[in-house]
Structures are given as C-alpha cells and as structure tokens.
Amino acid sequence: MTVQDLLPLAPVTFHMLLLLSEGERHGYALKREMAKQTKGKLNPGPGVLYGSINKMLEQGLIVESEERPASHLDDERRRYYRITPLGRRVAQAEAVRMRQLVEMAEANLGLPEPA
Numbered sequence: 001m002t003v004q005d006l007l008p009l010a011p012v013t014f015h016m017l018l019l020l021s022e023g024e025r026h027g028y029a030l031k032r033e034m035a036k037q038t039k040g041k042l043n044p045g046p047g048v049l050y051g052s053i054n055k056m057l058e059q060g061l062i063v064e065s066e067e068r069p070a071s072h073l074d075d076e077r078r079r080y081y082r083i084t085p086l087g088r089r090v091a092q093a094e095a096v097r098m099r100q101l102v103e104m105a106e107a108n109l110g111l112p113e114p115a
Contacts, residue, residue: 003086009094012044013052017091020083024065027053027079038064054080061087077103 009017015034019025024032027049035043044052056062065080083091105111 001059003089003093006061006090007094007097009090010052012042012048013056013061014091014094015042016052016056017083017087017094020062020081021088021091024067025083026081030081030085055079060084061084061090094098 012034015038016030019030019033030053031044031049053062057064062081062083065082067080
C-alpha cells in the first residue's frame with residue numbers, strides 16, 4: 001500500500017496524526033486536544049475515536065508505545081500511541097493535498113485574504 005492509497009484522510013484521522021506528530025498521547029488526550037483546538041467542531045465519540053485509532057494501527061500509521069509516564073501520573077488502562085514514519089509521510093501528503101485544494105479554491109472562487 002502506498003501513501004497515495006491512504007488519501008484522502010478523514011478529518012479526525014488527519015487531526016490525530018497532527019497531534020501525534022507533536023508527541024505521544026493516549027486516546028482520551030487526543031479527543032480532548034482535538035475538541036479544544038477545533039472549538040468543539042471535531043469532538044469524536046468513543047466509537048469514531050477508537051475505530052480511527054484501530055484503523056491507523058492496522059495501516060501502520062501509528063503504533064502503541066511501550067513507554068509510560070510515572071505511575072502516579074498515569075492510569076494503567078490507558079494506551080499511548082505514537083506516529084510512525086509512514087504516518088508522518090501520509091500526514092505530510094494530506095497537508096500537500098489540502099494546500100492544493102485551497103489554492104484551487106482561491107483561484108476559482110476569488111477568496112478574500114484571511115483576516
């Protein structure tokens with residue numbers, strides 16, 4: 001499977017890959033940060049969140065991390081995830097794809113400059 005075969009990404013998947021490119025996180029932390037950054041526009045329920053995580057694991061975009069925070073800062077039920085080199089390449093390709101769409105929209109629709 002090539003990078004292009006995995007595009008386009010679902011918005012939740014793309015956002016999770018972007019967050020994981022900053023560092024490892026557990027599932028609920030991904031959900032919480034995604035909702036915060038998007039002002040609630042992306043706030044996946046458990047089915048979408050963990051379904052997306054499982055799909056990314058199967059595709060090799062992320063892996064479960066064996067490193068854990070100190071036990072007093074952690075809940076042993078949490079699973080931590082990190083982005084893989086393939087996941088980073090796919091996120092980069094998605095960003096390029098989205099940039100090209102925005103450039104086309106600007107050219108075709110005459111969009112005003114952002115404020």
